[in-house]
Amino acid sequence: MKVDDFDAWTRSELDAVEAALDAWVPADAPAGVGVAMRYGVLDGGKRLRPLLVLAACEAVGGSREAAMRAACAVELIHAYSLVHDDMPCMDNDVLRRGKPTVHVQFGEAQAMLAGDAMQALAFEVLTPDAGVAPALQARLCSLLARAAGHAGMAGGQAIDLASIGKPLDEAALRDMHRRKTGALLQASVLMGAACGDTTPASWAALSDYGSAIGLAFQVVDDILDVTQASETLGKTAGKDLHHNKPTYVSVLGLDAARRHADELRDQAHAALQRSGLADALRLAILADKVVERHS
Amino acid sequence: MKVDDFDAWTRSELDAVEAALDAWVPADAPAGVGVAMRYGVLDGGKRLRPLLVLAACEAVGGSREAAMRAACAVELIHAYSLVHDDMPCMDNDVLRRGKPTVHVQFGEAQAMLAGDAMQALAFEVLTPDAGVAPALQARLCSLLARAAGHAGMAGGQAIDLASIGKPLDEAALRDMHRRKTGALLQASVLMGAACGDTTPASWAALSDYGSAIGLAFQVVDDILDVTQASETLGKTAGKDLHHNKPTYVSVLGLDAARRHADELRDQAHAALQRSGLADALRLAILADKVVERHS
Numbered sequence: 001m002k003v004d005d006f007d008a009w010t011r012s013e014l015d016a017v018e019a020a021l022d023a024w025v026p027a028d029a030p031a032g033v034g035v036a037m038r039y040g041v042l043d044g045g046k047r048l049r050p051l052l053v054l055a056a057c058e059a060v061g062g063s064r065e066a067a068m069r070a071a072c073a074v075e076l077i078h079a080y081s082l083v084h085d086d087m088p089c090m091d092n093d094v095l096r097r098g099k100p101t102v103h104v105q106f107g108e109a110q111a112m113l114a115g116d117a118m119q120a121l122a123f124e125v126l127t128p129d130a131g132v133a134p135a136l137q138a139r140l141c142s143l144l145a146r147a148a149g150h151a152g153m154a155g156g157q158a159i160d161l162a163s164i165g166k167p168l169d170e171a172a173l174r175d176m177h178r179r180k181t182g183a184l185l186q187a188s189v190l191m192g193a194a195c196g197d198t199t200p201a202s203w204a205a206l207s208d209y210g211s212a213i214g215l216a217f218q219v220v221d222d223i224l225d226v227t228q229a230s231e232t233l234g235k236t237a238g239k240d241l242h243h244n245k246p247t248y249v250s251v252l253g254l255d256a257a258r259r260h261a262d263e264l265r266d267q268a269h270a271a272l273q274r275s276g277l278a279d280a281l282r283l284a285i286l287a288d289k290v291v292e293r294h295s
Numbered sequence: 296m297k298v299d300d301f302d303a304w305t306r307s308e309l310d311a312v313e314a315a316l317d318a319w320v321p322a323d324a325p326a327g328v329g330v331a332m333r334y335g336v337l338d339g340g341k342r343l344r345p346l347l348v349l350a351a352c353e354a355v356g357g358s359r360e361a362a363m364r365a366a367c368a369v370e371l372i373h374a375y376s377l378v379h380d381d382m383p384c385m386d387n388d389v390l391r392r393g394k395p396t397v398h399v400q401f402g403e404a405q406a407m408l409a410g411d412a413m414q415a416l417a418f419e420v421l422t423p424d425a426g427v428a429p430a431l432q433a434r435l436c437s438l439l440a441r442a443a444g445h446a447g448m449a450g451g452q453a454i455d456l457a458s459i460g461k462p463l464d465e466a467a468l469r470d471m472h473r474r475k476t477g478a479l480l481q482a483s484v485l486m487g488a489a490c491g492d493t494t495p496a497s498w499a500a501l502s503d504y505g506s507a508i509g510l511a512f513q514v515v516d517d518i519l520d521v522t523q524a525s526e527t528l529g530k531t532a533g534k535d536l537h538h539n540k541p542t543y544v545s546v547l548g549l550d551a552a553r554r555h556a557d558e559l560r561d562q563a564h565a566a567l568q569r570s571g572l573a574d575a576l577r578l579a580i581l582a583d584k585v586v587e588r589h590s
Contacts, residue, residue, distance in 0.1 A: 089403035108384035120444030127437035149415030
């Protein structure tokens with residue numbers, strides 16, 4: 001597989017994910033909530049989580065139907081978290097992916113409801129009447145609920161809120177980011193892997209891979225927040241600094257943060273080696289893509 | 296079964312639900328989000344939805360372990376919806392079950408996160424590693440996600456928001472309440488029924504029962520909002536009138552609203568007759584209890 005193939009694969013998969021989300025997020029849901037949901041999830045973002053689901057599923061030879069549902073479900077959770085995170089009581093952000101945020105466009109109440117409905121829809125997408133084995137449906141719901149909830153993403157956001165203006169050491173920062181960002185990225189890999197058969201050793205290695213790129217993603221995000229302008233980023237730059245939030249750059253410094261991102265990429269590659277999977281090249285390239293954003 | 300037995304059954308089941316929720320909602324979740332979740336869901340409310348789940352499960356001879364999880368999951372969804380609904384951008388309510396609302400107690404950001412985490416936890420509770428058949432886990436997640444999402448509760452809340460100050464006819468009011476309140480009450484009955492075996496005819500009759508009491512509950516809620524004082528209600532009374540929201544009382548008048556609640560109770564009883572279930576007495580009494588609140 002050449003890198004050209006990877007880019008073609010990415011384009012093709014992103015089109016498929018977009019079409020699936022377009023079909024599942026209903027424009028005609030009552031009183032505009034569907035319109036707000038579509039605004040929040042369609043036509044935006046890098047779709048890293050869906051690509052991880054689909055690449056992991058491919059690496060284990062899993063069910064395409066299940067993986068496409070998992071890819072959309074995890075993106076719905078990610079998108080809802082951004083909608084809520086941007087609201088005035090949280091980060092109070094007005095710009096996301098180069099567009100006004102959902103609450104700016106539709107009002108705060110509709111933004112909260114749209115986010116709530118997006119989370120419910122994620123679990124609806126995972127539990128069709130047919131096409132995905134019921135035991136796999138349950139497994140996917142379990143992985144997603146744990147990654148999204150108090151021990152994962154929502155808990156990480158609570159730490160994030162509580163840490164504004166406070167010095168965190170690297171261990172506390174890592175714990176926050178493992179939950180806030182890492183848990184859902186790791187779940188993306190594992191949900192893809194759950195769509196096929198894996199040995200316990202492969203599963204553990206894929207879990208390590210997901211953990212490493214989950215953290216790498218956040219380290220790079222922290223780097224980009226200080227090195228890039230808002231127009232390149234598509235969201236408000238420098239906002240962590242502005243909100244006086246601890247970041248990998250503020251804790252480690254810029255050079256050490258870059259080195260740490262590279263180490264995490266190497267850990268992700270090593271985990272793929274340990275997985276024993278014959279065709280994990282796309283997962284390896286995804287790890288590179290996560291980290292090369294900073295250079 | 297005597298009415299005394301019903302009261303004893305209710306007390307015993309409420310204790311069991313409270314103990315289960317206490318065990319599942321973690322006090323030690325990061326940065327206080329678990330404390331806010333517990334404040335929002337423990338030690339409050341009539342627990343009508345859990346009682347419906349448990350009574351329906353009993354009527355079909357279903358799995359107690361699955362039904363207790365379903366009972367807690369549906370209560371977590373209900374409780375999260377109240378936490379979000381009370382926030383300033385929605386109903387801006389400061390009193391709930393006689394206590395300050397979650398955002399008054401913990402701040403808006405924590406209230407939003409706690410609600411988000413409660414929704415995720417509902418699906419986590421439904422998907423244990425063991426103890427509930429995976430196919431039943433998937434079915435319960437499916438019923439709950441559809442009732443909570445854009446076509447159900449969240450969609451109904453969007454209509455509610457959009458209808459402030461607007462005249463709604465009875466059909467539009469019914470559609471709003473079937474989604475906003477009715478969907479989750481109906482899902483409670485069906486989730487309980489899913490824990491056992493039912494014929495298609497019994498399932499359809501239980502669905503009709505759930506639909507009737509779901510609507511009856513809201514009609515009675517609208518009646519209580521104008522006839523009771525805040526201290527009896529445990530929340531701010533007269534708030535629908537205050538918010539200029541259409542209600543069954545404003546659309547039908549008080550007497551006709553009371554007659555409508557009684558009709559819906561009778562429809563619920565008739566549906567139980569059609570269900571052919573030998574032991575549906577507790578469901579019948581629950582229908583009475585829903586409606587007799589207004590008299």
